[in-house]
Amino acid sequence: MTNLTLYDSFDWTKFLQEYWQNKSGIFNDVLKEPLATPEEIFEGLLKVAEQYYQDCDKPTTSNTIERSRDGEQRIADIKFLTKKSRIIGDLHEYMPTRNDSNLKNYSKRLENVFGGTYLLYITNFYYYMPDAWRRTCDFLKNLYQVAGLPADYTDLELFIGTYPLTAGGIHRDRSSNFHFVVDGQKTMYVWPRQEFWKEGTPEHLKSRKLDKMHLNEYLEHGIAYKGQKGDMIYWQPNYWHAGSSEVYSASLVIAVNMNGQLSKLFVQGINNILKNKTINKIPAIELNKTFAQEELPEDFVEANQKILSDDKLLNNIRLSWLQHASNFGFKYKLKPRETVNILDTSEVVFSAFSSILCLRENDKIAIVSNGHILSFNYCREVEKLIEIINLKESLKINEIFAKILVSNSNQSSTIEILRNVISKLYSIYSLEINTQS
Numbered sequence: 518m519t520n521l522t523l524y525d526s527f528d529w530t531k532f533l534q535e536y537w538q539n540k541s542g543i544f545n546d547v548l549k550e551p552l553a554t555p556e557e558i559f560e561g562l563l564k565v566a567e568q569y570y571q572d573c574d575k576p577t578t579s580n581t582i583e584r585s586r587d588g589e590q591r592i593a594d595i596k597f598l599t600k601k602s603r604i605i606g607d608l609h610e611y612m613p614t615r616n617d618s619n620l621k622n623y624s625k626r627l628e629n630v631f632g633g634t635y636l637l638y639i640t641n642f643y644y645y646m647p648d649a650w651r652r653t654c655d656f657l658k659n660l661y662q663v664a665g666l667p668a669d670y671t672d673l674e675l676f677i678g679t680y681p682l683t684a685g686g687i688h689r690d691r692s693s694n695f696h697f698v699v700d701g702q703k704t705m706y707v708w709p710r711q712e713f714w715k716e717g718t719p720e721h722l723k724s725r726k727l728d729k730m731h732l733n734e735y736l737e738h739g740i741a742y743k744g745q746k747g748d749m750i751y752w753q754p755n756y757w758h759a760g761s762s763e764v765y766s767a768s769l770v771i772a773v774n775m776n777g778q779l780s781k782l783f784v785q786g787i788n789n790i791l792k793n794k795t796i797n798k799i800p801a802i803e804l805n806k807t808f809a810q811e812e813l814p815e816d817f818v819e820a821n822q823k824i825l826s827d828d829k830l831l832n833n834i835r836l837s838w839l840q841h842a843s844n845f846g847f848k849y850k851l852k853p854r855e856t857v858n859i860l861d862t863s864e865v866v867f868s869a870f871s872s873i874l875c876l877r878e879n880d881k882i883a884i885v886s887n888g889h890i891l892s893f894n895y896c897r898e899v900e901k902l903i904e905i906i907n908l909k910e911s912l913k914i915n916e917i918f919a920k921i922l923v924s925n926s927n928q929s930s931t932i933e934i935l936r937n938v939i940s941k942l943y944s945i946y947s948l949e950i951n952t953q954s
């Protein structure tokens with residue numbers, strides 16, 4: 518696959534040797550095209566607003582668009598932060614509308630609403646922006662080839678606003694951060710390592726707790742990266758850091774959390790077996806009674822038996838791992854897009870960032886790509902289709918079928934199955950379909 522995003526002059530090998538998990542830096546020769554333009558970010562924000570209008574419980578004290586009710590997916594966290602606090606409650610009036618026209622105007626409106634200073638921070642922003650997601654994958658593939666996939670997750674976060682200091686002030690995260698200034702100017706202040714405080718902090722500051730909200734006291738002992746539109750600032754986990762945007766800026770941050778809990782995939786595998794079953798209550802323990810093993814609530818005993826007697830546990834864990842690995846470390850898979858009409862002359866172009874994976878289990882075949890698991894009844898032709906797609910050559914639909922189908926077989930039903938698989942793979946962004954008129 519051609520390198521869509523990076524400048525040839527950006528030296529990944531040097532970056533990985535010198536900077537990755539080791540030190541901070543600013544780079545101005547990384548991306549040929551931004552992860553997202555201000556126009557795309559504005560469109561993404563309108564989708565966030567749409568989601569907020571759909572999800573928001575009214576009246577509510579909820580301050581996010583995240584959903585936490587049983588069985589519902591928690592997607593993004595949206596925070597409007599002012600000088601002193603996070604806005605809670607109804608966020609309708611702060612959401613963008615078409616009347617704002619563009620990102621800068623929208624930001625201007627928020628500045629006015631919040632008295633000149635505000636920060637809008639959104640996690641998992643890629644969920645609303647498939648193009649930005651694609652460019653982020655393109656960027657990350659270089660990193661992952663050497664550093665491996667994050668055992669935890671990668672996020673694409675949006676920061677937009679005008680603020681003298683990041684809400685919360687100087688802080689540390691556990692992620693490696695690739696901070697791209699997409700619009701305006703922004704300064705990131707970093708203080709390398711905790712040891713820095715021992716070595717580089719003057720005596721009169723050592724004796725007291727870090728004054729997180731007063732940047733000025735520590736400025737001369739840190740590093741200031743003044744980012745312009747197009748620049749990337751990198752800093753490694755556990756660096757103390759704070760951002761400052763005295764004038765309007767918009768940034769996209771790829772935050773890579775490498776360290777994850779080993780148990781996570783097991784939990785996911787068990788969830789698959791139990792079909793994410795929830796229970797609405799468990800019986801209360803009778804007072805003055807000794808708790809014995811047989812008194813585990815019936816639901817737990819049943820679930821335990823199901824897990825232990827299920828020979829599919831390893832398979833489910835394997836599937837969870839494939840799902841995680843195929844999703845480029847992102848927490849959430851993209852929402853499937855609407856499918857398109859597939860003609861015999863349509864051209865299929867491979868667009869997944871890693872091979873499409875298959876896992877056969879008896880009469881079923883699971884196809885895993887971009888974090889999605891597609892399940893079909895097993896047939897050799899489906900397996901063959903994936904093998905052909907994974908060759909990553911552009912082919913017309915009729916050429917693909919000619920490679921797969923044996924004459925005299927029941928072609929029409931097989932063609933229907935293959936079309937269905939291609940259509941589903943398109944909807945999860947694993948391939949593109951070019952239909953020329």
Ligand SMILES: [Fe+2]
Nearest residue numbers: 688689690758
């Ligand atoms: Fe941070």
